[in-house]
Amino acid sequence: MPEIVQLLASPVHRFVGRPADGPVPVPDDELVDEIQLRAELGIVGDRYFGKAAHRQASVTVIAAESLPPGAGLAQVRRNILTGGIPVDDLVGSVLVLDSGQGPVRLRLNRAAHPCAWMDVTVGPGAWRGLRGRGGVRCTPLTDGVLRVGPVDATVEDGPARPG
Template structure:
């Protein structure tokens, strides 16, 4: 998720919420992001650090090419999909999504459930393409089409 590419800035292309463990994700047009709490309506709302997960569409496309089958954004169980990458994974990196401020907590590694949700080999195809887990530092609304900007960090 570079701040911008010569062709187009990164934007939010999909938002998915999982209302509960193992329940299917639901696509939404927008979601309220609460600082220190998470995305309203998502199963991780209220957890300490896993507030929102972000992935990049080019990573899904590359995984689909390796897998030989589509990798729909909602099937990965990530919350936000952006148009260009890479998604920053260095802890402490801050990202502005619309009027919401996020901070990287850690890399989001795909789990074995990907093979169940997408198909055999999906976990392997998504390796190093799973995006990142963020905490929400400033509340706001994340909407489809919102600009995504990696902010300068000290160190």
């Protein structure tokens, strides 16, 4: 059964400077039980909400199956951690999630490539280990609410992907 494992809406950037300097401390309230999404704008309260430069990447989704045990959204800085949904295989499609408040449509635009910070926050070797499994940068196409817990997930075909 597909599920939303964790949700993150953080008003602050934590990965600033060099990885060797370490991340900014985690705000107490960045892991939440529900998020509000606005079409073309992102997650209300998140650091990328409404930023023109991030319209195609205002929401990031990653599969729990991609992460080592004990790792979560606070370490990888994605917004939605799913279980049972192979999000990395769905680039170019529209993922429709409904956690009980109605469907939310996300256009899965491109891979969210891992960076050197992963070796610091997840563990040595995570940067290379997450290549091709680092999640997907998305644009919300509809307003809505997502909650942690079971989720109905469907995939709509998107534009043809280069072969």
